[in-house]
Amino acid sequence: MRARSTVVFPAESWKRLAAHMGEAMSERMGFGYCGVAGSARERRYLVREMDLPDDSEYANQNEVHVSLRAEYAARRAVRARDCRAFLDVHSHPFSLEPAPSWTDQMNAVRQHEALRVWRRGLPLIRMIYGAGGAVWAGIQHSPGGPVKPVDDIEIAGPDKLIRVRPCNAALLPATLDRPFDLRTREVMGDAGVAALRQLRVAVIGLGGTGSVVARLLAGAGVGELCCIDGDVIEAHNAPRLWYYTADSESEPKAVVARREILRAFPDLRVEAVTEHFPASRAQRALSAASVVICCVDQRPVRYALACWCVKRLVPLVDVGCGGRKENGRMVALGYQVRLQAPGGPCLVCNGLDTRDLGDPETTGMKRRMRYIVGGEEVAGELAVLTTRAGADAVDVVLRYVTGYVPGVPTHVRGEMLNFRTIDAGDAYPSRAECSLCGTGPNSIRGTGENWPGGEAPTCAGDFHDTADD
Numbered sequence: 470m471r472a473r474s475t476v477v478f479p480a481e482s483w484k485r486l487a488a489h490m491g492e493a494m495s496e497r498m499g500f501g502y503c504g505v506a507g508s509a510r511e512r513r514y515l516v517r518e519m520d521l522p523d524d525s526e527y528a529n530q531n532e533v534h535v536s537l538r539a540e541y542a543a544r545r546a547v548r549a550r551d552c553r554a555f556l557d558v559h560s561h562p563f564s565l566e567p568a569p570s571w572t573d574q575m576n577a578v579r580q581h582e583a584l585r586v587w588r589r590g591l592p593l594i595r596m597i598y599g600a601g602g603a604v605w606a607g608i609q610h611s612p613g614g615p616v617k618p619v620d621d622i623e624i625a626g627p628d629k630l631i632r633v634r635p636c637n638a639a640l641l642p643a644t645l646d647r648p649f650d651l652r653t654r655e656v657m658g659d660a661g662v663a664a665l666r667q668l669r670v671a672v673i674g675l676g677g678t679g680s681v682v683a684r685l686l687a688g689a690g691v692g693e694l695c696c697i698d699g700d701v702i703e704a705h706n707a708p709r710l711w712y713y714t715a716d717s718e719s720e721p722k723a724v725v726a727r728r729e730i731l732r733a734f735p736d737l738r739v740e741a742v743t744e745h746f747p748a749s750r751a752q753r754a755l756s757a758a759s760v761v762i763c764c765v766d767q768r769p770v771r772y773a774l775a776c777w778c779v780k781r782l783v784p785l786v787d788v789g790c791g792g793r794k795e796n797g798r799m800v801a802l803g804y805q806v807r808l809q810a811p812g813g814p815c816l817v818c819n820g821l822d823t824r825d826l827g828d829p830e831t832t833g834m835k836r837r838m839r840y841i842v843g844g845e846e847v848a849g850e851l852a853v854l855t856t857r858a859g860a861d862a863v864d865v866v867l868r869y870v871t872g873y874v875p876g877v878p879t880h881v882r883g884e885m886l887n888f889r890t891i892d893a894g895d896a897y898p899s900r901a902e903c904s905l906c907g908t909g910p911n912s913i914r915g916t917g918e919n920w921p922g923g924e925a926p927t928c929a930g931d932f933h934d935t936a937d938d
Contacts, residue, residue, distance in 0.1 A: 472510055473512070475619070476513075476594060476606065476622050477516065480812055482518075486558065489521045490558070490560040490598040491560075493524075494562050496530060496535035497535060498522055499521045499557075500521075500556060501516040501517075501519050501520070501555070502516075502518045502548065502551065502552040503594065505553040505592075507756040511756060520548075522541060526538060532563065535559055536576070546580075546583045546586070546587060547587055549584050549587060552588075554594055555584055555591055556596065557580060557593060557596065558597070560597070563600055564597075564600055567598065568597065568605050569595070574613075577609065578612045581612035592608055592610050593608070593609045594608050595608070596619075599636075603636050604633055606635040606638075607619060607635075618639065620635075621635075621638070622634075623782075625782050625784055625810060626810065626811060628876075629872055632664065653665075657867075664870050664871045665690045665692070667692050668759050669691070669757055669760075670693070670761070670762060671761045672761075673697045673746050673755075674697075674698055675698040675764070676698075676706070676722070676765075677790075678764040678804075678859045679762075681859030681863075682862055686866070687733065687734050689867060692738065693738040695757075696722075696727055696730075696742065697755070698722045698723045698743070699721075699723075699743055701719050701720060701721055702717050702719065702722055702725060703718060703719075712728075712729035712730075723743050742754045746765075752777070755783075759783070760785075761774070761785045761786070762866065763786070763788065764862075771787055771789075771821060772817070775905065778809065779811075779905045779906065784809065784811070786862050787806070787819075788805070788858050790854050800886075802885045803882065803883045804861075804882075805820070805880065805883070806880075807819045808880075815905035818897060818898065818899050818906055857883055857885075879894035879897065880892070880894040880896070
């Protein structure tokens with residue numbers, strides 16, 4: 470399979486870039502300092518910071534050519550030594566199908582050679598912004614070397630995940646409508662169905678909630694599904710796992726989930742990973758995901774996953790269920806679904822309790838740390854509760870990816886004793902001082918980065934965020 474490449478922008482950065490490029494009839498330039506995530510099979514270039522020169526910095530600027538004065542160009546080249554990929558964007562204001570000219574090719578060679586003085590092997594991401602928002606995009610690893618087309622541009626914001634397909638990207642393979650797609654298309658339209666088919670979702674935890682999530686995503690028509698869980702099926706799972714059969718006990722949950730999903734949807738791409746996050750194989754599988762759904766009930770794992778996703782500009786949906794008793798009487802029963810997306814509140818600001826975090830690979834953490842504080846914790850959840858929670862989590866994903874209805878809640882609370890579901894997002898804003906989603910002077914909102922300088926956010930306990938390969 471050919472390696473894929475995706476360039477990921479925070480929505481705020483893309484909005485600034487589009488406005489900068491589209492408001493002038495003369496060519497303009499923009500630069501991005503990028504991180505890199507993913508594997509050799511699926512490389513994701515993360516635009517951490519946009520640098521948009523003022524018109525006074527150009528040596529030449531007209532309808533067909535633009536260049537910076539030497540002192541301003543040199544400053545950007547030196548700045549690039551702190552990143553893992555450098556993005557160069559310029560506009561072709563009158564081109565509906567932008568493509569590099571001979572002058573563009575020569576300038577790219579000179580620029581790449583200048584960058585190599587400070588950072589050898591630095592990838593150069595070239596992007597040309599045309600009229601009407603059309604984009605040409607490619608990646609070069611050596612001056613004058615071959616240009617590999619960028620497959621996708623993802624724009625991740627607090628309420629929407631948008632894809633822009635570069636005009637030079639390879640054509641997507643033709644797909645046939647499945648009979649059950651017709652009803653989905655009636656609700657979401659052609660654009661919504663297309664967005665789902667391009668989506669890769671990773672589900673961590675294939676228990677009662679995760680099994681529902683995986684099944685509903687498969688039926689919704691996502692393009693690829695990754696099931697991650699290191700546990701095996703046990704008899705007590707029977708009421709809550711949709712894929713449970715008596716002869717599947719002792720088999721890995723992820724493997725059985727994959728097998729049963731493929732029985733229903735044989736054309737779906739499904740990967741099974743029989744390791745817990747943050748094991749290395751689980752991280753490699755996650756690195757290609759456009760959206761992650763967390764269905765585990767250990768707070769350390771959820772916090773570590775929140776840190777992992779925010780640093781890679783990957784939207785995360787966290788879902789969990791629980792209840793408690795006092796004097797033998799049920800006083801709380803419900804679930805929550807929380808969305809952590811670039812530009813929005815992180816999981817901690819969204820209510821995740823980070824007290825007494827321990828090793829995220831330790832099992833049995835929920836009872837010991839009293840996941841729901843006060844009273845006697847209920848050790849299990851009803852199948853109807855996990856099903857409702859899973860359905861709401863998938864609905865948040867569908868709204869976020871397709872925009873088929875306005876508004877994406879960032880915090881959904883299901884209070885089942887009162888038999889109601891409420892949107893509590895307004896009660897959980899980002900905190901300015903938060904290292905993951907804050908708006909402080911050294912923080913890039915929604916990226917988990919302090920740029921330039923500053924310390925990276927601290928993960929839970931003994932968890933170490935391993936470098937991407």
